[in-house]
Amino acid sequence: MIAKRTSRLAVLVALPAALALTAGASSQAVAEGNGAYQINLSQLNNSGSKGTAMLSLKGHELTVKIESEGHVPGQPSAQHLHGSTDGHDFHCPDPSADTNGDGVINNTEATVDYGNINISLTTKGPTDAMGSGLAVDRMPVADAQGKLSYERTIPVSQAVVDHIKDLHIVQHGIDRNNNQKYDFEGAGKSELDPKLPQEATAPTNCGEVQGAAVGSIPVGGVETGTGPVEEKAMPAAMIGVGGAAFVVVTGALALVRRRRGVLLAGRNRSNGGAA
Ligand SMILES: [Cu+2]
Structure with missing residues (x-):
């Protein structure tokens, strides 16, 4: 009962952040090509x-x-x-x-x-x-x-x-x-x-590139691996949200992951297997 109410609350709390992150995700469109x-x-x-x-x-x-x-x-x-x-x-x-x-x-x-x-x-x-x-x-x-x-x-x-x-x-x-x-x-x-x-x-x-300084990673800054750009960029995007619950972050990441999955699937189809 308590758990159910908490999760409903979490959805409400997550909604504005999720919307904000959807906007953020579109600025990440370049990462998808x-x-x-x-x-x-x-x-x-x-x-x-x-x-x-x-x-x-x-x-x-x-x-x-x-x-x-x-x-x-x-x-x-x-x-x-x-x-x-x-x-x-x-x-x-x-x-x-x-x-x-x-x-x-x-x-x-x-x-x-x-x-x-x-x-x-x-x-x-x-x-x-x-x-x-x-x-x-x-x-x-x-x-x-x-x-x-x-x-x-x-x-x-x-x-x-x-x-x-x-x-x-x-x-x-x-x-x-x-x-x-x-x-x-x-x-x-x-x-x-x-x-x-x-x-x-x-x-x-x-x-x-105009605006390149925004969101670019300075020399000696964030260690970059082979992981998706979205997930590396996310903690910085979340700083403004402050002490919002983990649930918000996790939900937002899931949203971005889903979007990425859809975009990747679309790209693979349109590539038709060509390298
Ligand atoms: Cu040159």
């Missing part, structure tokens, strides 16, 4: 380059659109998604990243801030970090006004889906001596490949 995220690209190395980008996820298909300007006319701009898919927090660098004080933030210096290449945003062929990172023959070329448009849909891993907000777009290629080409006179050899000018590989702009 759907969502669109804007990136504003801001100049590095006083390049004057800027632009906007959109990352759109449908399942494990990521569409990347970039409209940017201030590139070296007629020259390719290497471009990548940089960052971490293991929960560490990287950011676009500021001028203090020029640790050797030569006046150029090179890619090696900037990588301390924006992380390694995760995906190479080539126009065709592979998009891997190692083999395609400097594939300038497969990178987009700026027009005569230094403008660049890019769009490509790329299959991505679950790790990328789960951590899309932790990735940044970086475009490379600067013109230190303003002679409308990449040459060794402007800034010497690239530290990445002495056969390439530093001008071809130094970053010209960088942008983070």
Whole structure:
């Protein structure tokens, strides 16, 4: 009798929290592979380059659109998604990243801030970090006004889906001596490949997913495993609820688990078994 009343009470108490968590769960939709995220690209190395980008996820298909300007006319701009898919927090660098004080933030210096290449945003062929990172023959070329448009849909891993907000777009290629080409006179050899000018590989702009700081996990913060993102995110979401009964938390988790189960089932069906 008492137990029955308690459980009815628990349902009433749980209801507002469950509703709140349903809203929270929709913000977790990206973890399930759907969502669109804007990136504003801001100049590095006083390049004057800027632009906007959109990352759109449908399942494990990521569409990347970039409209940017201030590139070296007629020259390719290497471009990548940089960052971490293991929960560490990287950011676009500021001028203090020029640790050797030569006046150029090179890619090696900037990588301390924006992380390694995760995906190479080539126009065709592979998009891997190692083999395609400097594939300038497969990178987009700026027009005569230094403008660049890019769009490509790329299959991505679950790790990328789960951590899309932790990735940044970086475009490379600067013109230190303003002679409308990449040459060794402007800034010497690239530290990445002495056969390439530093001008071809130094970053010209960088942008983070808007709102990425919210809910991202700082370096050295929460230990990340392979468990579902929802359950890791839940304790933080629950802090605002304060001392509400365990029952509320447990009920809410069950709700999220059910939602996740439905979404996963849907995805498996729509995948039709394709990897
Ligand atoms: Cu890059």
